[in-house]
Amino acid sequence: MKSKHIRIKDNIEVQNMIISKIKDFINLKNLEPDDKLPSERVLSEKFNVSRRNIGEAIQKLESYELVKSVPQSGTFLAGIGRIAMNGIIEDIIALEKQDFLSLVETRLMLEAKSVSLAAVRRTNDDLKNIEAALSRYKTKILSGNDALQEDLLFHLAISKASKNSSINAFMLKITPKIISTFEKTRVNDEEGFAFEVAKHEAIFQAIKDKNAEAALKAMEFHFEMLVNFCKDFR
Amino acid sequence: MKSKHIRIKDNIEVQNMIISKIKDFINLKNLEPDDKLPSERVLSEKFNVSRRNIGEAIQKLESYELVKSVPQSGTFLAGIGRIAMNGIIEDIIALEKQDFLSLVETRLMLEAKSVSLAAVRRTNDDLKNIEAALSRYKTKILSGNDALQEDLLFHLAISKASKNSSINAFMLKITPKIISTFEKTRVNDEEGFAFEVAKHEAIFQAIKDKNAEAALKAMEFHFEMLVNFCKDFR
DNA sequence: CGCACCAGTTTGGTTTTCCAATTTGGCGCA
């Protein structure tokens, strides 16, 4: 009783502490898959934090589908064994902030996969969208302007055509973080604009031809500079 | 005024509607990077939804680093041009639920990259962790039990050794969803347990030898069954 | 003995209220 809801410092550490305590509770009580967790109210009292903190921690676990919270009933463990549950939760707590190098490195991986898939799975509508994005890119860059944004949208159009919702979601998660950094540290292009356009057109053509191998090659060529940029970082 | 906070149906559609209206507002007012958005209160009145809905929508945009919300000041646009902002927001709204095939397909991509990186970057501590996970896996499977969880933890240990925080985060995001599905539709292994163990040991050995090529090969061989499983889906 | 129903309690979600940090605009002093 007495002191309710202590706020220790800020959010992420408190949340990890709560998640860790939930894990301990699961182990202590030997909870099995589909078992019910105590209510948010009793957890908030037990851990001496606000109910909101508990709710946020549970929402985070829910985003990993480790638990399932149902409105007027309670929060239930997913159909995952305790061993895996423990390991995954520990990894979640240990998750560190994504550094810029991993973002770029991961983007290269995603782009390679998405362009390969897009070449195989693209519909005619997808092709039209990609072509439209390419057209906007060309117009912008050939008028001498910076076309960083149009370039990004071209790649996102390809990602959508890959028909892989997970890759598409991941791409959306990391591209804004990359682009905002590049806007800051932007350097002038050494290569000519026409060459840049040609590289994009090669990607488009390969997708149009449904040639996955050529598409991947063209994409890797397009990102040659970025790969080198990565290397400089290490 | 009068009717405050209409709840249209549930959360995801309302949230997308709000995000879409925020995008429209940015365009209407010609907001530029670092400009300030109206306060949550006036947005909630303007859009006729509860302030909580606004806050959640802004939090979602914040997770993409499209806006930055600062405690007693306001919400500010990130350093991203309007064209990219529009395109990304539209894609976010169009994001569909991740289907199972995408999850598996994406996991294969992540595993391939993470094992290659792990072979190059692993420290001695990483190697110890991977070996320990492998040992637990062997103990479990050789005693005739199902070792799905231990197998997963072995792969997560490799992911951690890849030293790529983004890939590690993505792996954690998709593996729980995959494992819970496999627990349901689990079929008995046709191959012998010893063979399974051998495949895992090959992966471990390649990482130990810092041989990225062999590690990738071993991983692809390990996932041969899963690749076929993917093919069956289409 | 078994099944159906009902009222009280519990629960996650939602709305309202409150708060402390920050901003802002104008007043006063130099």
Added chain:
DNA sequence: TGCGCCAAATTGGAAAACCAAACTGGTGCG
């Protein structure tokens, strides 16, 4: 006229109050 400072309003965040759905168990009717 210009600079500094203070108080009032603004703001996102946090807590408390409230709600409706779902669960619980107990009772009574068949």
